[in-house]
Structure formats: structure tokens, C-alpha cells
Amino acid sequence: MNRKELIEALAANTGSTKIDAERNLSALIEIVTDTLSRGDNIVLVGFGTFEVRERAARTGRNPATGAELKIAASKQAAFKPGATLKAAVNSGKK
Numbered sequence: 816m817n818r819k820e821l822i823e824a825l826a827a828n829t830g831s832t833k834i835d836a837e838r839n840l841s842a843l844i845e846i847v848t849d850t851l852s853r854g855d856n857i858v859l860v861g862f863g864t865f866e867v868r869e870r871a872a873r874t875g876r877n878p879a880t881g882a883e884l885k886i887a888a889s890k891q892a893a894f895k896p897g898a899t900l901k902a903a904v905n906s907g908k909k
Contacts, residue, residue, distance in 0.1 A: 851892050861899035868893045 816824070818840070826836035847865055850857050857865040872888040896904070 854890075859897070861897045863894055863896040863900055866893050866895065867891070 822833055822836045822840055825831075825840060826833045829836065831839075847857060851865060851867050854867055856867070868891050870889045870891055873886050875884045875886045876882070877884055
């Protein structure tokens, strides 16, 4: 599902217009981005947790030449699914 399809599904499920659904989706994305950029987590019980994970500096290899590369430490956005979402995915429920 792409963004356009998600907006259409959101509008259909909530009985709102596509414009309102797009506005709401954009606001949600902005809130998640701002919260994670501050280093905070978003916990939606049953659905999952959006969090920031630290990646340590490490040494990698260039696959073409085999030369070693230094990869800097970084932060990465991650999603950890909750129990209800895991159960729905594993049982095929919608």
C-alpha cells in the first residue's frame, strides 16, 4: 500500500474526505518525526512502539574492492510491533 492508497483507505474507514485524511496523515507523520528527532518514543499499546536505536561505529567492507571502510555511529528510527499486531499478522486477521 502506498501513501495515496492509505489516504483513500483512511478516508473510507473514517467517513472523511480525502483532503482531511491526507491532512491527518501528514500531521501524524510530522508528529512521529518530531518526537523521534527529540529522542523520545511513541508507544501505542497493542499496536507497537516507534523508537530511536543507537548504532555503534563499525568497520565494513566495500564489496567491489574488499577495502575496509569506517562506518560512523548513527541513530536509526525503528518500529517494534505490539502483541496485538503480531497476533493479527500471524493469524491473518484484518
